[in-house]
Amino acid sequence: MLKHLKMTSKHFKFIILGSGQAAPPLATALTAAHGKGSTLVVEKAFIGGTCVNYGCTPTKTMISSGRVAYLSTRGKDYGIATAVTENRSISGLVDMQKIRQRKRDIVNSFRGGNEGRLERSGVVVKYGVGRFVGARNVVVRDRDTSQEEEFTADAIFINTGCRPAEPRLPGVESVDAKRVLDSTSIMELGEVPRKLIVVGAGYVGLEFGQLFRRLGAEVTVVGRGKQVLAREDGDIAEELEKILVQDGIELELGMDTVRLEGVDEGEMKIRLVYKPTGGGEEKSVLGSHILWSAGRVPNTDMLDAEKAGIRVDSRGFVQCDEYLQTAAEGVYVLGDVKGGPAFTHISYDDFRILKNNILNPTAPKLSTKDRMVPYTVYTDPQLGHIGLHEAEARRLYPNRNIKVAKMPMTWVARALETDETRGMMKAVVDGDTEEILGYTCLGIEGGEMMSMVQIAMMGKVGYSRLRDATFAHPTLAESLNNLWGSLE
Template sequence: MRISLAFAMAPKHFKTIILGSGQAAPPLAQAFAAAHDSSSVLIIERAAIGGTCVNYGCTPTKTMIASGRVAYLSNRGNDYGVATAATAAGGVRGLIDMEKIRERKRNIVTSFRTGNEGRLMKAGIEVKYGTGRFVGPKTIAVTPVNGGDEEQFTAENVFINAGCRPVEPNIPTVGNIDQSRILDSTSIMELAQVPLKLIVVGGGYIGLEFGNLFKRLGADVTVVGRGAQVLGREDEDFATEVKKIMESDGMVLELGMRAVRLEAIDEDGMKVRLVYQSTQGGDEKAVSGSHILWAAGRVPNTDLLDAEAGGIEIDAKGFIKHDEALQTTAPGVFVMGDIKGGPAFTHISYDDYRILKNNLLSPSLPKLSTKNRMVPYTVYTDPQLGHIGIHEHEAKTVYPDRKIGVAKMPMTWVARALETDEVRGMMKAVVDRETEEILGFTCLGLEGGEIMSMVQIAMMGKLKYSQLRDATFAHPTLAESLNNLWGSIEEL
């Protein structure tokens, strides 16, 4: 009897197990299924296929930001000689249908998610919904999300694509605060009404995107950030310009501040008060709001994995240690996406998939790695901020022996921006003055991410900045701004 029971409880074996279903997981699963057979691949997911990007990040936020963009233009109708209903009514807030915005967001997320699920199903890939944790080398136990007995699985190769989650508030509270008023980057997208006043804790990408969005939808917004500038990795001049733009739209930004405590209140629709203080000390200040968004960072989900049981080492910040080929400290276990640390962008996770697919399924091809790969990104405030390569403040450290130059131009010099009355922002390139190589580029402006992507293509093709300066771009386009940017290159 014991022998038969042990046999029944033996872990099921797969060639490939993928723990988590972020951006890298579905295409990697399909690649391994095609290379071997569909029954050899298992995905373990505790929430929803597609991970953060599809379900809680890129797809839903940018869908809602599109609604904010329409609200913004509606409110600016008079600037273009168009008396819209919103401007005639004296403001856009009263015309916002938050439930409709939410429904549109949900529909698009569902479409993307079911598309991913459908492709996995069509490929015959097995998906287990549950929380997975290591119980031994390349051995994973799964607790089903809907209850039931734990199951165990083993594999020849395990890939971890389990992502990160929002940091939770970790400050004292006073009084009985309605927890529905304390939001993170997921729950804020489920609001049925625009907040009267939104307090945003965090002056990074997430905090500014949501602050900008809800200001566009009619909320009063105050951002309380710990850093001395918004968007801490950006050059100071761009951070200053972003702050100026956000403030010109009516947002209040309190920077260099640390959160001290939360207090429950009930005053004219205000339900929570944030008490904060300068990071340098001094008197406490306070701001009251109907809701508070905690956007002070994200933490990796490694605490759910029991990674040590699988021989996988974790660094001091909780991310999975790995080499340039995405191999962890455990043989046959690889890591992809945000949980490995480094740039937390969807396209980086997808590039992780490309690296692993190439290296493990195409042994005759040259090996790929994460070393020196380009890391483009766009911050979806309005206007957008797109960046590729190095920043000006990094240039001398990264390239101490090069003759660095900086080209800079305001968006007021861009014909297309003037014609569309979208002239806020600027662009800047960091170059090697001797070789004319483009080392980095930032654009804060109308479709800044798209302009950045053009420069990225030029960098990939190793074009000199003079070739962009002398190129014939269609007029009037945003692209032709790259003719004019190089008119003055200053020595750094």
């Protein structure tokens, strides 16, 4: 556990509420500039926020176990026969408790690294919940004693993040609460569910749905949208849907959830009732467990933000300008709690912006305006995206010569050699200037391929430079030679 420095004053130069991805580096930078004990971090539970404790680190650790399970059933495809590949089933061979412990060990390692970094830097940490009682005044309720202390600061940073939305369905109280899961509790299961119902066809729902299908669960995904991943172009979403169905996942899209019912039909203890969006006959699915992955809510309900003059929107997200300044002077916001793209790397970029603007006031100010927002969905294959989708490009630039290139992964030599040919690439460009406007790779190492194109976009490299470049063979990168041949 982190050792706390003795506080000699209730006034700090800086206070950071919440210790998500942006907080540890910001706290250490501020402390390095203004001295040990100058910065107070208030954390409700664990240092590192969602990413380290409940998000990126644990989920991707478990997804790696799912990939090993998947590959173990494909041995025959590579000429390797094992007991698993005889019937392509891993039933009874999955040690869920080992998977869970591996996840816990890695999370504890990352968490400890963040705690040690703050301790060595001289950052003061107090575990509890902070709320505003005035402009740059906060009261912190201690996590262990429930005692309250008031602190003031020259500047305060809100980095309290988000949490999974709770299911608000009629009948939820009729179901065993241990079987109603969110993105945090599902990772603490000690056994693979017999049948998992997933509500929500976004990043979280699809990643967990595919993971538990690979670990042996039957899986049904119920989504409100007409396609998975509502932001993606239809052709990309359709390709991913084919992959998920091929993996044995049942998709029920364009559906509104109606109610939950507790049942007792062997291992099936839950019935989800749903119907087509816009009206239609009710349908239902039985499951042993249900994962509610239909959104997240900001952790602002405990902040009493209005007492500091901070504005929040109708959903509870903190409002700010492009410099991350809230409506209250000297109060800033970072990460998911301000809304917008809920990605760890965006939170970290918020840190870079504030570090520059606060510690280097004479330097040009950085802002969130026009920054690139790359992301990767860790389905298998991955879906990496940067820039504009085709639909966005055509809507935003009706007068530009928008051209689109598409290529299936079956045309990529490296994908063929590794027998990982599912998916496709897609690029959106300006046909006159050769500017790359957007790129998506649904394929093996899709996130890494996307990052290559992102670097080209950052350097304002036109698509023909990639088309004519000399990449090593055989690599996934050399597919960027051939992609542009399909421009239309």
